[in-house]
Each structure stands twice: as structure tokens, then as C-alpha cells.
Amino acid sequence: MKLTILGCYSATPRRITNPTSQVLEIKNHLFLVDCGEGTQVQLRKNKIKFSRIKHIFISHLHGDHYFGLVGLISTFKLLSREADLHIYAPKGLKEVITLQMKLSDSWTNYRLIFHELDSKTSELLFEDENVEVYTIPLKHRVYTNGFLFKEKPGKRKLDMEAVKNANIDLAYYRKLQQGFDVKNNDGVLIDNRNVTIPPSKPKSYAFCSDTMFDENIVPIIKDVDALYHESTFLEEHEHLAEPTKHSTAKQAAKIAKKANVGKLILGHYSTRYDGLEGFKSEAQEIFKNSELAEEGKIIEF
């Protein structure tokens, strides 16, 4: 998986910082996650092909997470997009977008498919043969979901030399890839493990923004390879985290530790701070493998 950070600050776009947006490349999909104002320009800056984005996931309807969406939809139209676009977002977004299309008398020439969310428990949003996406219910001031992106276990790979030496007919290759033992041309049962290589462990990524510290998410994100967890505040402003239903870097790290994740990625920084190093050092006190989201940064796992 390859995660590109387009924006990782809270609240308001500025000259040098952008509100939340990320692109996750997973098994040939490019998933756009949140879409603050300016996202389409960030996509261009980061040379991400618009046409490859077919699914957009919006966590919640605070402006810094979706005000760039209507412009992106409109630009897709101007670029003569033909492919369907799926949008997964809290109930209400469809009305916002369609109202604006109606007032501008500009409907898309591609299919715009809204999947409006209102469930308070984790649900499967998307599935194909390689990938699954689930919601992660979060606790924020408005209805909010994080998203869990999971690769499905891949097929076993054929060890072609071993397969040929074992004298197995081509017709059985598919069965071998699926993990079955098969009989060879001489009628001997061949142990699958002797002629195939196990697939690499499926990867997973959890996106959790915006949320207050909430241990209820731990079972859902358990053991993910990478967790993006918002860290709006440093410890000195912990008293602001609860009323605004945001988290500190330390709280993010506590969740990462409890969920035994591979790597913690911090973001959604309040624009009140001059630098970001404090976020990293405070998180690392609790969870060593913590790193900073930064605009334009590519994180592979």
C-alpha cells in the first residue's frame, strides 16, 4: 500500500497547509479519503491521475474534510470523465452536492453514486476480489466514520520448477494457487506446500479522523499495518481535546499501542503550533513507531 498525504492540518486552508485529504493506493485502486478545500490542486501537485479515482470516502461533514469535493466533482465533469464515481459519506452530503449541481444547472456526464452512511456500528462499504473497506465508528461532534482498508489474502504463487518436477497437469494450477493438494499425472497426491509459495501477508490501513480518545475502536483496528490517528493537540492543550472531541498525540499513541498496530501516522494538527516535532516526540514516548503526516509525503507499508 502507498499512502500520499495531500493535507494534514485541521480547520482552515492556509498558504502552506491544507486540510485533510489522502490518497491510498491499494491493489490497483486509488481511494481518496476526505477532501478538504484545495484537494484538487493538491492532487495535481502530487501528480495523481484524476481518472484513477473511482471511490471517495468522506469521514464527516465538517468543512475541512469535504469542502473540496463539489469542486472536484465539477472538475471531473469538465475533464469529460466517463467512469462511475462512488462517494461514501454521512447522510446529507448527497443533498449538498445535488443542490449545488441543480443551482448551477450542471449535472455530471458520468454516474455519481452516493452511499450515504448512518450506521453506528462498523459496516462493509466496498468489496472486490482483492480489497475490503469497513467503517470505523468514531466519536466526534458530528456523525463521523474512520475507514479500515484491508487487502484480502492473495493466492499462493506457483513454484514453477517444483510444479514441473512434480509432473502436475496445467489444469490443476488454479487449484494449487487456491491452496489445494492435487494429484499429479502419475496419480500421486502432491502436498501443496511443496510446489507453491505462500502469498505475502495481507496489509491493512486504518484512517481515524476526527475523533476523541475512544478505546472502542481498538478491536476494529487491531494489528493493522498502519494507523492514521488524528492528533489535533499537544499535551499542553489536552484540556481542549475533550470539549472539541479531538485527540492529543499521546492519546493517538495510546490507541496505537493498545491496538498493536505496525506504525502510527499522526495528523490533523491544529494550526496554532509552529512546528510538528512536538507531536512526534510526545507520541513516541508511548508508541515508538510513530511518524508525522506531512504534505506531499508518501508512506509505503
Place this chain on the structure above:
Amino acid sequence: MKLTILGCYSATPRRITNPTSQVLEIKNHLFLVDCGEGTQVQLRKNKIKFSRIKHIFISHLHGDHYFGLVGLISTFKLLSREADLHIYAPKGLKEVITLQMKLSDSWTNYRLIFHELDSKTSELLFEDENVEVYTIPLKHRVYTNGFLFKEKPGKRKLDMEAVKNANIDLAYYRKLQQGFDVKNNDGVLIDNRNVTIPPSKPKSYAFCSDTMFDENIVPIIKDVDALYHESTFLEEHEHLAEPTKHSTAKQAAKIAKKANVGKLILGHYSTRYDGLEGFKSEAQEIFKNSELAEEGKIIEF
């Protein structure tokens, strides 16, 4: 008057170009005219104080003219704005903005006052002792207004030496500024013109975007000091101007000439062109005093 160009391209924001937005400084007002996506960042880049913006004029509800507005309103709230904000815009915008505020459960802590427009004839939108703003009905694919900003005639200035020599009582100074002849302390009627200086000629600015070539606007914008007229296309694409209800640079220049304006400012360029010089040269063939809107450019008149 001082006009700052924040964005002057059509359609879609890109790395180096922004959709329509301008700030007009006139008699201590800062009027924001149109507000495409990214306008709040452009305001920051151009060091324009957010708190001085109290009136926003939106020409029409195509996204490249207003998608930045909801974010700006939201940022004003985050910055603890207290002053009223007046928005003059086509009917429908209030619903778009209030729906988004409702869904985000974030209402402004300042008064947000919508003046929704649907008149098809020019009307007075704003007036105080120094300034008047009128709509300019334009012909575009959706309901659209340009805006005419006019200074009111100022008071005459006292020529203090002449006033004292004429032996006029202080009580009459106000009358003199208003242009009246007054009697001096000796009972002699003093000709106003001998003791006062006429005010400078009131300035005016017309903003016309988006519109097809339409001579009906000429009487409204007659003799303005500066006219911004959209020029989406060069002459080679004139065949696109009519169906999209836009103008070419030459058509903009024809309007400028017929209206006898002081200066023509071109803008709303299609992003299909590499450079802008063609717009200027084509317009100048018809109207010499044509210049290009360019981002960050300040035009004083």
C-alpha cells in the same frame, strides 16, 4: 479605487491559476467580488485582512465563482469574527450555505445576512454616504449579475485662505462644502466657486463576468473608469463563445469601446491557452487601453 486580482481563470483551480475572485477597495470598503475555490488562501497570499471584508458579491452560481465561499464563511467563524457579513448573490445560495452549516452543526457567531437576487433589471444593492453598488444583468447559462461600483460625488473642499479673506463665519463652512453661495460677515454674497475647490470626479468600476457579448449592458456601464469584462476565448474559438455564453477578448473590447470606458481589464481566461498575450493584443486591436487581469496584480484607477 484599488482592485486586487485574486483569481482570473475560468473553470477549475490548478497549481498556478485560480478561479474568479477580486477585492475592490473603494472609499474604505473592501468588497469581495466572486469567491472561487481557494479564495481564502489567495486573500492570505495577498495580505488582505479578513476582518475588513463585510460585503461579498457573487455573480452567479457556477462553482468557479462561489465554491470558496462556504470555506471562507467557516474560517471567519474560526477566527472569532464578530462583524456582520452581507452576501449579495443569486437566489439559492442561502440554502446551499445554511444546509452545509446545519450538517456540520456549526453556525456562525456573527450575523450572516443574505441578499438574494432574482431581478432581471439593474437594481441598487448597497448604498452609504460614499458608495453605491448596482447589479448589471448579464446573459449567461444561469442567472447572472455583474456589479457596478460607484463613488458618490464628494463635497467641495474649502480654499481656507480664500474663505478667511472673504470673511465668512465658521457656521457657513458646511454650506460652502455643499456648494451653496453664502453671505459673509459684511452681508456680501460670496460666490461659492471663489472660495472652494471642486471634488475630484467620482470613480466607477464595472465587473462583468460571466457573459456572452451583450450590448444591453452598455447604458449601465457607460463611461466607467474601469471595466472588467470576461474574455474566456480568443478569436480562434469564437464559435465556442456563443453556445457556452461566454465572450472573446475582441467582444469584450467592443463593449468597452461602445461604453466609452476608461480602461478595459480582461479575465476569466480559458485554461486551454498557454499564454495570455493573445487576449491583450486581440482586444487592443479594437480598444487600445486594454490590460490583462493577472493573479496578485493590483490595478489602481
